[in-house]
Amino acid sequence: MKKLFKEFFKGIGSENPIFRLVLGLCPALAVSTSVVNGLGMGIAATFVLLGSNIIISLIRKFIPDQIRIPCFIVIIATFVTIVELAMKAYAPELSKALGIFVPLIVVNCIVLGRAEAFACKEDVLASMLDALGMGVGFTFALLLISAIRELLGNGTFLGFLILKNFDPILYFMLAPGALLVIGLLIGGINFLSSKRRSA
Amino acid sequence: MDLAMFLSVIIGAIFVNNFILSKFLGLCSFIGISKETKPAIYMGISVTFVTTCASIITWAIYNFILVPFHIEYLRTISFILVIASFVQLVEIVIKKFSQALYRTLGIYLPLITVNCAVLGVAVLNSEMFFKRGINTLTSFTMSALQGFCVGLGYILVMLFMSGIRERLELCDIPKSFKDAPIAFIIASLMSMAFMGFSGFRF
C-alpha cells in the first residue's frame, strides 16, 4: 500500500514531469496563456496518460519487445483521437484555443516515457496510480505556469480581473514570456531544494 | 507560383513562427542536445531531413487517403505511425549503406520519432494548405517547402544556442540556474529577438 502511495506522489513532487524531468514542455508552454487553457490541457493529457498506461499494463505480456514502441504509439494515438473528437464536440472553444497541441499529445514525451519506463513493467493498479500522479503533477505545473502568465500578462485569473490599475505585461502573454517563466521557475525550485538540502 | 506566398512560407517557417522559439515544438531536444555545437548540427540536419520527407509523405496520405474517404479524424494516428515507420526505415537504410553516417546520426534518429516538430509540421501543413481554393500542386509544394524551412529554422536556433551554451561554460552563472534554467532564459531572449520579424508582409 505504501508503495502505491509513493507511485502517486512522486509524479507531483520529486519526479514532477515539467520541473524535475523537464519533459512535455511543448504543450506546457504553448497553451499556458490562460488558466482555463492550462487546465484543459492538463486534464486531456492526464486522461491519455491514464488510458494508455492502463491498457499497456494490461497487455504488456502480449507485446513483442521489438515492436513495443509502435504498439505504444498506436494505443496512445487512439486515446488522443478520443480526446480530440470529444473536445471538438463538447468544448469547441477550448479545442480551438489549444489547436494543434491536442493531437501533439501523442508525442508528449511524458506519455511515451511512462509507457516505456513504467506501465510495460508494472501491474495495472501501480500503473494507474503512476499515470494519475504524473497527470496531476503535469496539470499542477501547467496551472502554476498559466496562473503566473495570465496574472502578469493580462491582470486576470480564470478570466476575473484581479490586478486593477495595472498595465499588463504583454511579454508574458507571448512566446518569450513562457520560456522566461519556466526558466525562472525551474531555477527557483533548484534554489529552494538546494537550500533545503544544505539546511 | 505565387512568389509572395512562397516567400511568406519561407520567412514564416524560419523566423516569424520558428518552431522552437515561438511554437515550442522540438523544445525537449533543443534543451537536451544543444550543449555542444557538433551534435546540435547533426541533430538539426537529421530533423530537417525527416521534416521534409515527413511533410511529403503525410501530404500524400492526407490528400489521397484521408480526404477522399472522409476519415480525417484518423489524422493523428496515421501521421504518427507513418512518421515512426519512416524514421525506422531511414535508420535501417543508413545502417545498411553507411556505417560512418550511422555512427554520427544513428543515435539522433530514434529521438526524432517523438520530436514534436515532425508531427507538428505534418499537422500544421494539413491545416494550413488544405483549405478550399488551394489546388493540389500548390498544397504539395507548400507542404514540402514548409517542412524543409521548419528544419532550417531548427538548425539555425540549434546552432546559435549551442554556440552560446559552449561559451556559458566559462561564465559565473548562479548555481541554481545552470543548465536548463539558463537555457530557457536564453531561449526567451532569443525568442524576443526573433519577434522583430513579426508582421512581415510581401
Added chain:
Amino acid sequence: MSKLTVSPSPHIKSSQTTNKIMWAVVISLIPAGIAGVYIFGISSLNVIAFSILSCIFTEALFLKLRNKDPKAVLDGSAVLTGLLLAYNLPPQTPFWIPIVGGMISIALGKQIFGGLGQNIFNPALVGRAFLQISWPVYMTAWKNPRWWPDAISGATPLAKKASVHFSYMDLFLGNRPGSLGEVCVIALLIGVAFLLVTKIISLRVPLSYIGTVGIITWVFGKEGFFKGDFIFNILAGGIILGAFFMATDYVTSPLTKKGKIVFGIGCGVLTAIIRLRGGYPEGVCYSILFMNAAVPIIDRFTKTKKYGFIKK
C-alpha cells in the same frame, strides 16, 4: 589606452582598464543626452535619471545577493547600460517604464549570466525590447521637439505612413520626433569622434553595419529599384546610436576582425529587411539582439585564421 588587447573569451581584464573604457563611453554619450534634453525638454532628464538609478540599484542588489564586491557597482557598466537604455526610450514615458526597463536590463540581460563581461546579449537592448513588447503603447508615444506647435505626435520619420517631410538637415540636427538619444546625429558623432581618438572602438562593425543598410535601402528602397533614399535611412532612426555605441560593445560583439565585419553586415541586412518589409518601423534593436545570439558561432567560424593555420 593604446595598449588595449581584445582577445577571445574568457575576458580577464584589470578592473582599471574596464572602468576607464566604461566611463569613457559614458562621457562620449553626454553630448547626445544634452541634445535630447534640449530638444524634448525636462521630461527626458527624468527618463535618464530613473533609468540610471534603476540600473545601479539592481546591480547593487545582485552584487549583494551573490556576495561580490559592492564597489563594482561603480565600474561604470551599470551607468552605461542605464544611459543607453534611456537613449532608446521615447522622451516622455510613465516614470516606471525606465525603472522596469533598468531592472530587466541588469537582471535578465547581465547578472543572470554572471555579471560584467559574461552576458550574451546587450543588456540595454534586452531592457528596451522587453519594454517594446510589453507596453507597445507607451513605447510608441513619441513627443515632438519643444518648438513644434503640437506636443504629441504619432509618428517618427520611419513610420510607414509618415505624413511630415523631414529634410536631411532636420534629421542631422535632431529636429524630429524619436527616441531620446538617437535624434541628434551631430551630437552622437561628436561622441564617436571621442571614442575613435581614444581608440576605444574600431570602425569595422559600425561601417559594415551602416554601409549594408545604405546599400540595401538604396537598391530595394520604396522609391524604386536603385533609387532608394539611403541617406534618409541612415540618418533617421537609431542606426547611428546602435551601430557606434551598442553593436560595438566588447562583450557582445565578435572578437575577430573578420567576425566583426560579418556581425556588422548581419545587423545591417536584418535592420534593412525589418524596415522595408517588417511589421515594426525600426529594426536596430532586434537586429543587434539577433546578431548577439550569433556571436559565439561567428567567433567559432572566424577564429582559425588567428593562429596562422593554412587550410589544406
